[in-house]
Amino acid sequence: MLEDTSFAIHPGQKKQVKNRNFNDIGKVIKFEQTANGATVQTESGDLKIVFYRADIVRFVLNPFGDTTLASSPALIAEPESVDFLAEDADEDILLQSAKLTVQIKKNPVRLTVSDQDGNVLIREAAKGMGYNHSNEVICFKEMDVADHFYGFGEKTGFLDKRGEKMTMWNTDVYAPHNPETDPLYQSIPYFMTLRNGSAHGLFFDNTFKTTFDFKTEKDGYSFGAEGGQIDYYVMSGPEPKDVLEQYTALTGRIPIPPKWAIGYHQSRYSYESEQEVRELANTFLEKGIPLDVIYLDIHYMNEYRVFTFDRARFPKPAQLVSDLKEKGIRVIPIVDPGVKEDPEYKIYQEGVQGGHFCKYIEGKIYLGDVWPGNSAFPDFTSSRVRKWWGEKHEFYTNLGIEGIWNDMNEPAVFNETKTMDLKVIHENEGDPKTHRELHNLYGLMMGKATYTGMKNQLEGLRPFLLTRAGFAGVQRYAAVWTGDNRSFWEHLQLSLPMVMNLGLSGIPFAGPDVGGFAHDSNGELLTRWTQVGAFTPYFRNHSAIGFARQEPWSFGEKYEKIIKKYIEIRYQWLPHLYSLFAEAHRSGTPVMRPLMFEYPHDANTYQLSDQFMVGDNVIVAPIMQPGIEHRAVYLPEGQWIDYWTGEEWAGEQHHLIKAELDVLPVFIKKGSLVVQGELKQTTEMKDEKLTVHLYYGDCTDYSFKLYQDDGISFDYENGKCLTKEMNVICQDGKVDLTITDRGKFQPDWKTVELVIHGVCDNISVSVNGIVKSAIKKNEQMFTFQL
Ligand code: MIG
Numbered sequence: 001m002l003e004d005t006s007f008a009i010h011p012g013q014k015k016q017v018k019n020r021n022f023n024d025i026g027k028v029i030k031f032e033q034t035a036n037g038a039t040v041q042t043e044s045g046d047l048k049i050v051f052y053r054a055d056i057v058r059f060v061l062n063p064f065g066d067t068t069l070a071s072s073p074a075l076i077a078e079p080e081s082v083d084f085l086a087e088d089a090d091e092d093i094l095l096q097s098a099k100l101t102v103q104i105k106k107n108p109v110r111l112t113v114s115d116q117d118g119n120v121l122i123r124e125a126a127k128g129m130g131y132n133h134s135n136e137v138i139c140f141k142e143m144d145v146a147d148h149f150y151g152f153g154e155k156t157g158f159l160d161k162r163g164e165k166m167t168m169w170n171t172d173v174y175a176p177h178n179p180e181t182d183p184l185y186q187s188i189p190y191f192m193t194l195r196n197g198s199a200h201g202l203f204f205d206n207t208f209k210t211t212f213d214f215k216t217e218k219d220g221y222s223f224g225a226e227g228g229q230i231d232y233y234v235m236s237g238p239e240p241k242d243v244l245e246q247y248t249a250l251t252g253r254i255p256i257p258p259k260w261a262i263g264y265h266q267s268r269y270s271y272e273s274e275q276e277v278r279e280l281a282n283t284f285l286e287k288g289i290p291l292d293v294i295y296l297d298i299h300y301m302n303e304y305r306v307f308t309f310d311r312a313r314f315p316k317p318a319q320l321v322s323d324l325k326e327k328g329i330r331v332i333p334i335v336d337p338g339v340k341e342d343p344e345y346k347i348y349q350e351g352v353q354g355g356h357f358c359k360y361i362e363g364k365i366y367l368g369d370v371w372p373g374n375s376a377f378p379d380f381t382s383s384r385v386r387k388w389w390g391e392k393h394e395f396y397t398n399l400g401i402e403g404i405w406n407d408m409n410e411p412a413v414f415n416e417t418k419t420m421d422l423k424v425i426h427e428n429e430g431d432p433k434t435h436r437e438l439h440n441l442y443g444l445m446m447g448k449a450t451y452t453g454m455k456n457q458l459e460g461l462r463p464f465l466l467t468r469a470g471f472a473g474v475q476r477y478a479a480v481w482t483g484d485n486r487s488f489w490e491h492l493q494l495s496l497p498m499v500m501n502l503g504l505s506g507i508p509f510a511g512p513d514v515g516g517f518a519h520d521s522n523g524e525l526l527t528r529w530t531q532v533g534a535f536t537p538y539f540r541n542h543s544a545i546g547f548a549r550q551e552p553w554s555f556g557e558k559y560e561k562i563i564k565k566y567i568e569i570r571y572q573w574l575p576h577l578y579s580l581f582a583e584a585h586r587s588g589t590p591v592m593r594p595l596m597f598e599y600p601h602d603a604n605t606y607q608l609s610d611q612f613m614v615g616d617n618v619i620v621a622p623i624m625q626p627g628i629e630h631r632a633v634y635l636p637e638g639q640w641i642d643y644w645t646g647e648e649w650a651g652e653q654h655h656l657i658k659a660e661l662d663v664l665p666v667f668i669k670k671g672s673l674v675v676q677g678e679l680k681q682t683t684e685m686k687d688e689k690l691t692v693h694l695y696y697g698d699c700t701d702y703s704f705k706l707y708q709d710d711g712i713s714f715d716y717e718n719g720k721c722l723t724k725e726m727n728v729i730c731q732d733g734k735v736d737l738t739i740t741d742r743g744k745f746q747p748d749w750k751t752v753e754l755v756i757h758g759v760c761d762n763i764s765v766s767v768n769g770i771v772k773s774a775i776k777k778n779e780q781m782f783t784f785q786l
Helices: 240-251 274-287 317-326 346-353 383-392 435-457 489-504 523-533 557-572 574-587
Strands: 028-034 037-042 045-053 056-061 085-088 092-096 100-105 110-115 120-123 129-131 137-142 147-151 165-168 190-195 198-204 210-213 220-225 230-235 293-296 330-335 367-370 373-376 403-406 464-467 479-481 612-614 618-620 630-635 639-642 648-650 653-658 666-669 673-676 689-695 699-708 722-731 734-742 751-757 763-767 770-775 781-784
Touching: 037 056, 037 092, 045 100, 045 240, 056 100, 056 240, 120 137, 120 198, 137 230, 147 489, 190 240, 198 220, 198 240, 230 240, 240 574, 274 293, 274 317, 317 330, 346 373, 346 383, 383 435, 403 435, 435 464, 489 523, 489 612, 523 557, 557 574, 574 612, 574 673, 574 699, 630 648, 648 653, 666 689, 673 699, 689 722, 751 763
Parallel strands: 293 330, 330 403, 403 464, 464 479, 689 751, 734 763
Antiparallel strands: 028 037, 037 045, 045 056, 056 230, 085 092, 092 100, 100 110, 110 120, 129 137, 137 220, 147 190, 165 210, 190 198, 198 230, 210 220, 367 373, 612 618, 618 666, 630 653, 639 648, 639 666, 673 689, 699 722, 722 734, 751 781, 763 770
């Protein structure tokens, strides 16, 4: 029949292949200086160049229409006023701030960005910016032989992403994560380049599906998007720390977490009844295993309806929450975005009546299949919807709940594409856009709604939010766990570079499910994983329904004992870790760092994926294979002390280290210090005494900023916090400790004990210039008041 109609000559029958080739943007037509940079008219639209600071410059070009300076919600910064020189010559245009020089060759347009010393950071050569008729955009850059690439958010594989091609498209991946699994739940279109010891950053602010390609070409890389503008920021570095400071100036930093959120967390899919939760808490208390949080996974709800409890299994949630809180344990329930399609369910009614759900352009609400069956999805791109959703959390906060766990917020839907129909329209504050364009923002905006709502309700207490999906800037609202890993040794291994790269992507509060989520864990794996977890920023044991239980005692006494020991160590290290979180809050510096972050000139660190640093002076080198008690450890410049034995190891060398099952290899840099508190059951217990462990060794300036505040409120924003900057000089038989206090806060502790490790001769110790004591051989410890 169809043959008789015009369909017979339908053009699609010849299966035309789309021409995806990119057109170059062409040459410069006109140059115009602006308050913060320039507008350069090209053959393919206006290229706007904006200095945000002397060390941050933005490039925007829309090849399909008017170039706009509007940004995605990742951005929190506005351009500062920046002094710069502009020069319009025959062949090129030069824009120069105190830190950056932008050169624009005119025909064709080719950009070069250099630092103040003339070192090239990024350069376009044969190819520059391009676009095609499928509305895709792309930027090609030269790649130096010495370049190493880090960041990109949540990726599998090793630390350095040179040679990889990665996509940003928030995706629920239950299938086992392996080195070619990409994308995962988070989209952070940002990376840091390290070249010969200097670093610079690049943030591509585009919410569409983006691709970063360091693989296809030998001497060039590219980043591109399925739509939208070319819109990226170059950050000058030159230290990795500077890049993080610059990137987080644009996208924000973590609030200081409530102290309880950096304790040990226990989860399971699912603890299914009040009784089970109480028994769990009691077991921790009886066994004296420290614990701060228990999670409620989807079984707490009435048929997976968010903002409800199943009253048969959880008859008295308020009582449960308050009884546990008395014991210093908080309860965190899961909240998914999918709202069950049920005309008798209040949230669904409100959502429909208020116009809060995502809709097709024709007006029909989008429904997708998730846990509760057919469900509608709040449109978090609208501030009105965010307010509504945030306010709904009174349901939890009125019960005394201070933390929420957001899952499935890619959003995940049980269908072929794994997500919402791309045609769905988001309100987006009066600028409606398709899900195809805003998909990657869903988790971020849900996080914003949840965090803001809770913060309003908690009357000055810090909320805690855990999220699976996110976009650049998600650190402002939530900690990130790395989704559905498995109880494989390989997944313990891959969690290290993954969390380190999250840290380099502005997300310092992250961690994997300790012990592994799916698959059956075992005693040895859980033990080794808990040892690592004790030193990773986010520390939660979580496992899936239908697999072996993995609470600390699940595999027998031998393992339980070691697991307990390491959870205790976490609590002892809390003053130190909390100080590092405060540093992340101040400057974006990650808590858990790759060695290249501190030793960017040491090529041995560039791909080092099985060791990490906690702060700037502690190296953790875990065993991550079964039946193994030895491993190679690389120690960079300096002298390093084995945390357990006091043995000294030389830097800039590899060593073979022995570590039986109860040993996590930890090394402290000589001449530096670590601050510890007391053993405790929960973070609710205060430290009466602090211990400063100083590792004696030649050092002319080491400094650590010990931070304390009340751990629960936002008073720190008004100066109610204490920073004790401890400066150490160890030389010629002398230890000089200088302590400078900043801020007004009466700390918990009454005494501070100084323990000096590695003293082998008479030395004299002074604190703030006053000689405290002369230490003779083997007298290594003394106590005083700080
Ligand atoms: O499709 O809520 O990643 O942590 O336990 C599974 C049940 C949905 C996925 C999360 C996991 C959680 C589980 N969720």
